[in-house]
Each structure stands twice: as structure tokens, then as C-alpha cells.
Amino acid sequence: MPHMLSIEPLTKEAFAPFGSVIETDPASARFINNGNTERFHALARAEVIGDDAKVIINIFRGQPRAFPYAVTMMERHPLGSQSFSPLDNLPWLAVVAEDEGGRPGAPRVFLASGRQGVNYGRNVWHHPLMAVAAVSDFIVVDREGPGNNLEEFFYDEPFVIPNPL
Ligand SMILES: NC(=O)N[C@@H](O)C(=O)O
Numbered sequence: 001m002p003h004m005l006s007i008e009p010l011t012k013e014a015f016a017p018f019g020s021v022i023e024t025d026p027a028s029a030r031f032i033n034n035g036n037t038e039r040f041h042a043l044a045r046a047e048v049i050g051d052d053a054k055v056i057i058n059i060f061r062g063q064p065r066a067f068p069y070a071v072t073m074m075e076r077h078p079l080g081s082q083s084f085s086p087l088d089n090l091p092w093l094a095v096v097a098e099d100e101g102g103r104p105g106a107p108r109v110f111l112a113s114g115r116q117g118v119n120y121g122r123n124v125w126h127h128p129l130m131a132v133a134a135v136s137d138f139i140v141v142d143r144e145g146p147g148n149n150l151e152e153f154f155y156d157e158p159f160v161i162p163n164p165l
């Protein structure tokens with residue numbers, strides 16, 4: 001019997017075990033450029049490890065997932081963090097899991113608004129990009145360099161995400 005998952009709103013506090021939320025948080029705001037610009041400072045930190053590792057900036061164009069959606073696998077990047085910031089102001093899902101002895105526990109599903117991004121910490125279990133409403137572009141900051149930066153895990157039974165919208 002598949003396990004039905006619930007969907008939680010994305011908040012900095014709830015997401016803290018998995019990484020950071022990238023949003024215009026007033027607590028991080030400061031004015032720069034003689035007051036012309038508001039800087040929301042250090043919302044997240046990109047981390048890459050290993051010789052010749054570099055931080056790169058990409059755009060991912062995600063096709064919307066169909067719901068209900070069966071989560072059958074999770075992945076993680078042992079050598080670097082990975083952030084996703086939406087460009088189209090469309091909601092999307094950040095799906096993460098705690099590590100339980102080298103494998104992901106049950107997924108947690110966070111509904112992000114179109115103005116919320118996340119930075120998955122290095123080696124944090126997550127599901128690949130989950131666009132929801134329409135084809136969606138994301139700025140993605142992650143790692144380029146030698147070494148295997150992808151570990152995948154496949155669950156024995158699926159976890160099902162209901163339609164989030
Ligand atoms: N493969 C790839 O670069 N994308 C995944 O890491 C992902 O989290 O979407």
C-alpha cells in the first residue's frame with residue numbers, strides 16, 4: 001500500500017534541517033547603493049568540496065510533474081550543495097528526507113511559492129526538480145568538478161504526493 005505524503009508550507013524554520021530558504025527575508029535586508037537597492041544578504045551559502053571543484057550557475061527548465069506523483073527515489077550530492085530559485089513566479093515542490101544510516105527516511109514535501117528558492121545542503125537527500133503548474137525555469141547553483149557528485153536511492157515502496165494545487 002503506497003504511503004500518502006502530506007504537503008507542508010515552506011518556512012525557514014521547518015526547512016532548516018535540510019538547508020536554507022532563499023526569499024526576501026526582512027531579517028536579512030540591508031540598503032546598499034546609496035539606498036537605491038535592498039540587499040537580502042547571505043540567504044544561503046554554496047558549498048563545494050574536492051580538488052578543482054567549482055561553483056557554477058545554471059538554468060534548469062523543469063517540465064511539470066503529474067499528480068498524484070509517486071516518489072520512488074531520492075538523490076544527494078556528496079560533494080556540493082545545490083540551490084533552486086524559480087524564475088517564473090510559479091509554485092514548486094522541494095522534497096527532502098533525513099538521512100537514516102546512509103539511506104533517506106520518508107520524504108517531506110514542502111510547497112514553495114514562486115518567490116521562494118531553496119539551497120539543499122551538501123549531501124542532503126532530495127528529489128530531483130519538481131515543477132508543478134507549468135514548464136518552469138530555475139536558477140541552479142551547484143558544483144562542477146571531478147568525482148562522483150550523485151548518489152541515488154530507490155525506495156522499496158513508493159511515497160505518493162497528492163496534487164499540491
Ligand atoms: N541532475 C541534476 O543536475 N539535477 C538534480 O541534481 C536535481 O536535483 O534536480
Ligand code: NI
Binds near residue numbers: 075126127
Ligand atoms: Ni539534485
